[in-house]
Amino acid sequence: MQLKNGLIYLLTILCIYGCSKPIEKSGNGQIIPIPEQQVFEDGYFTITNQTGIQFDKEFEIAGNFLKDYIHTGSGLALGSGTDIRFTKEPALDTEEAYSLEISATAIEIKAATAQGAFYAVQSLRQLMPAELEDGSYLDKAITISNTRIKDRPVFSYRGMHLDVARHMFPVSFIKKYIDALALLKFNNFHWHLTDDQGWRVEIKRYPKLQEIAAYRNETQIGFFNTKPHQVINETYGGYYTQEEIKELVAYAKARFITIIPEIELPGHALSALAAYPELSCNGTPLQVATTDGVFDDIFCVKAETFRFLEGVFDEIVDLFPGQYIHIGGDAAPKTRWKNCTTCQNTMKEQGLTNTVELQSYFVSKIAQYLHAKGRQIIGWDATLNSKLAPDDIVMTWRGPEGALAPAAKNQDVIVTSKAHTYFNRYQSETPNEPLAFGGYVPLKKVYQFNPLPATLSAQDAGRVLGAQGIVWTQYTVNAEQLEYMVFPRAIGLAEALWSHEKHKNYDNFVSRLSSFHDRLDFLKINYANHLHQLKGHMVTKDKQSIYELQKQTDSTVIRYTLDGSIPNMKSKLYNNGIPITKNSIITAAIFDKTRRLGPLFTETIQWHQAIGKDIILDVQPHHAYPGMGSDGLINGVLGNSNRYRDNEWLGFFGEDVEITIDLDVPTTINAIAMRFHNGKKQLAYAPKKVEIELDNKTIFEIDIPESNESVVPVVFEKNYTTRFITIRIPNFGKIPEGSLGEGSLAWTFIDEIQVN
Template sequence: MKKLLNPKIGLYWVKLTAAIFFAAVGLPSTAQQAKRNYDIDVIPRPAKVIGFKEVFTITHKTSIQTSNAEALNVAGMLKQHINAISGITLNTGQAKNSSNTINLKIDSTTVSQREGYHLVIHTHQITLSGHDEAGLFYGLQTLTQLIKPGAKSNISLRGCDITDYPRFAYRGMHLDVSRHMFTVTAIKKWLTALAAYKINTFHWHLTDDQGWRIEIKKYPLLQSIAAYRSQTLIGHKREWPHLFDGKKYGGFYSQDDIKDMIQYAAKLHITIIPEIEMPGHAMAALAAYPSLGCTGGPYQTATYWGVFDDVYCAGNEATFTFLEGVLDEVATLFPSKYIHIGGDECPKSRWKACPKCQQRIKDEHLADESQLQSYFIKRISNYLASYNKKIIGWDEILEGGLTPGATVMSWTGEHGGIESAKQGHNVIMTPEKQVYLDYYQSLYPQDSIAAGGYTPLNKIYKYDPVPQVLTAGQAQYIIGVQANVWTEYMPNTQKAEYMMFPRILALAEIAWSPKKQRNLKSFLRRIRAGRETLSSMGINAANNFDQITDSISSGKNGMPLLHLTSVLKNAVIRYTTNGRVPNQQSKLYQSALLVDKTCIVKAGLFTGTKSVQEIYTKKIAISKATGKKVTLVNQPSGNYNPQNTGVMVNGVTGSRLYNDGEWFGFSGTDLDAVINLDSLNLISNLGINVLNYHWQKMWAPVELIFSVSADGVNYQTVYQQNNFPVNGINTVRAKIAPVKAQYIKVKAINQRIIPTGEYGAGGKPWLLADEFFVN
């Protein structure tokens, strides 16, 4: 980021501050014997812990002793940490086996697993053995987490015996700096935090449509043109009309910045993997070098978010000359054995119309544009092999055939990872719906804007990276898991941290800890214990994971049963049904609420007399359709398939964020439903909600038709509508002449194809609908 992003930072361990790590939880004073798998306040949870009634006290007389030269770096880190939090200055030297010592050593015979360690705390001695230098470093993270923050004199540590090692070799976090970029100082702070929780890979997404962020000396226009956009979208992409801030935005990381970052990360045992997007997501590069596109431009660096038709021309030899020149500098800068080349979301429309691309398909005897993408990726992979580098790509690199030796990052779901593992390719699991940190972590309407979806802390924690469909032999190709941070709606450091933390800690635990050791209740307790720690690091962590959440099931006569819950221990829920804010005198929630008339439920979470977290609100509207049977001709799909048609008549309307599991989505097909009211009813009002967000490829129906029947065979059309003008939720409430009916047919005709000139033109539109009303 030019000179602005080149701060002078001192010894990095001092910068952790006095309270980077969690407080110790020792054995109760009444303990008389060792306790196995004792739940200490450490994240990620160690593989094996034995606790016993002994106490080691760090004083001015304590010394740090090392048996290996490699252990000296870790000794220095520990010494500085102890001094920073307590003022105690420890001596360091070669091991002499004296009392009141902390012995650090590398010993691969004690711990056989790479990156593993063995930590033993007795009354007179602490011994920390690492399989390798990384193992010793991770053991230090555990040891320092066991030291209580705020200690000012002597430091007491309860006795324990910890054997620990990682489940996965690859434990990563991705950061997009193309949409919004962050200072070197901020990223270093995040790297420090990642290392504290034993994450060892930082996937740095450096190029995309909205900005090129890495200095490439051979191509100076990448710095002067591609690194900047003329303005930036205000609000969410779905809103229409789009509004922009009118301010030029951009910058880049100099090669000196990058060298500094790589060196800093290496001290933390973090590998930085760069990503240079290709063949799609190339608008910024094309703005600087338009001859690399199929049409020749002109192009401009994108000012809003999405997928763009203009990509690198695969038939143009100059494209490969350019990319090879870029990769020459990237491969030289980054010592990592991997370089990520993207490969995702590459529309083929330009290639289909491009004479050069079609000639390439003919010359290379390729079947189609998908195989042209495979040719593109293989050619880049072969070039990087000359630098002894391997490629990682998103799961779209499977299109047209997977490049030998490629590692697949499975983001669209688990399917790409499963197929790759079955083919014997290494896989890093990063499925969008499970581990994307740009998703909402709260369904409360006051939560700040996010990309979409809903991924709370506990959902990430419950995810297991190894699909059950894989055999043991295939599962060995799942080498790790990663959380992705896409920054379209993260304009500053504070918002980015709110989205990352503490959810990245859940990722850290599923990546490191043995599956059998994971326990959500324990994890949440340890997260709460560490809130003050993240705050002391200057991290703006979210604290809304204790919020009241809900679910709805079917109760008496099909009426909604509203279930409320919170994971906060020793808290109670109080509620009202008249829309008023609950207080400590409001009704105590003890069991699910049967809702048989329209109301607004509000609930508060209380610890003692104090209300904590934000107020929960849910409107439930009861109609003659509520709880009745719904039959669908076409099944919903994708992210918009609640699996239960009862959701269409549960009294709850889907939100404008379409991430609450209430919306039913039909990709290129019609909504064709029948509601059975069980008996003849006099009907005069019919209703449904449909979404209209063209910039999310969500289109209202061409026509909506309500029909009624007394016998389920002969239907009479009673209402038609073909105009849905609202950008967002179109609320249809049709008043009809009173008629007796038992069956209500609802048909919403899909647009089928997104029209030319619209976002996603030529693709299938989504038709999203929710909640039938009959009165």
């Protein structure tokens, strides 16, 4: 054996120094998520047709995955032997931990469980050439750099969500999605199967769910707030058969991913009520929703409803053997319940004082039924008001701070965050991005996400199981667009949840991601590539307005023009800022030594008299929507009309705002213009009026007509000489009854105040 190993080592050394081509085809040693420990060593291990593999039955899934991956990717067939071996290591302290040791003579994977061994294989996979992903690797050997890795995750729950109710995706794509999650060491797939716009799971006991609830007459396109709605006037829908679901559950299980089904209740149920209107409060005919939104018709609180849902869950439990069933529990308007005799009688019988308690009663009954079936529930924030079992989980969309209330009640929590993990939102500020839900969640923000609230005690921190990315599909119509929205943000989230804080560094991640793009290319994943994309903003320095550009990579340069023309290798080289003194169209791009990289960056500066002047706000914008701060209101840059979460919009929650601009000296002005975001779905309302005071003495009041437009412009025209401009913006007040967020104070969003 020693002689054999010595010969193998000698041949390996000769190949390393004499056969350059295999070395060029080796992986680059960079792994995502970054391991807890990784030590690189000299030399390579070489896989050939003579390489053997050994694993016990416990490690069959990981071992066979590796054999199939190598054979499919390169044509090499691993035989029996100990060159690549799996070893049981009970001392590893978690079921997902592993060690991976690659030397010139062997690859050894150690794990306490089959799951840990599988994750070791995913890391080993990333150390191999990316061409193996699509079978295009044509060399006769695979070389892998010697390295030693010890690894384990920080959070036990690492999930990705997918809404198939709004738009449906074929079984083949769901498998591709699961494969990508497995590569990134996610372990849960939250499958949103039912909503107002469609029912996607076959329930044999209730055939109308397949015949009626699974199809809608037309589909909204364009923004929900755009009125009238634009639609595609054709039937849309479908559902996954029980055989397809069983196939997908088994497929995911073989990759150590648990599929968690979500059946929404008591709200988001319009598709089910269209099939069985007797389960609504009115009992009148209904249609599957054709637009986005929150609808008043929800499940009625009566015996027939509970019998129906129990029948549904009887089949769901058989289809999905995992521990958890997600039951939604949010966005349930109480309008119908307040006027429903049956619901009011139930409240009296149960001693309930309001419809919020009635919703808790509804959710608790379903939870108890599932508990009797041996399952635990996951529900959105609203379920915290219900009677939950100790093992039930609250999933909060409010971000890390949303974990505080469940943890205080000794309830486990999974954190999602509209500001960090909602991948249906924009990831770039470039104007050619595909239509998205609104808001701005760039890759860096995802990567820096930490599910643990800063104020959570060490004792309660254990209640935060982890987090997941959310993908609502109102505006995501096909698989190609879905991949663009999810990747690479899901890659950033994978590292945020798996890797230890001390090892996380965004610049290092970007470097590894740039190499990882090659693997995504071979996997034919349509990822968004913003690594060579510029960001810019206006700053004021010593009363001078400077436009600053930022890039993510150090080995490149920026070239720009100021007249809107496309920059080239001869264009001006960016250094430390661009002085701005007039209307300008900045067009810039990143270049290496030979060519332009990435997309063009364009910013239009509308010069006006307040740019660079002093500005004072009597209240500060909300921490969730700070924009560029007060200076951003007079920087000459308009916010994106469709994305209120870009850096130009400042958001104020429920507060009156007073803004004072000092023009330094008395200045003749002709007009003051401003804009307000008016997105009812984001609980944002333009004010009903604004008040403008000039030179601390003359006050003008401007009434603002009610509008359904997403952006409401306000223009005040007056020839006047003044030094000080004070603008008072009263908050809209409480959101009207019947509207989303009724009774809550409205948000005020403003982007630019132009003084001409």
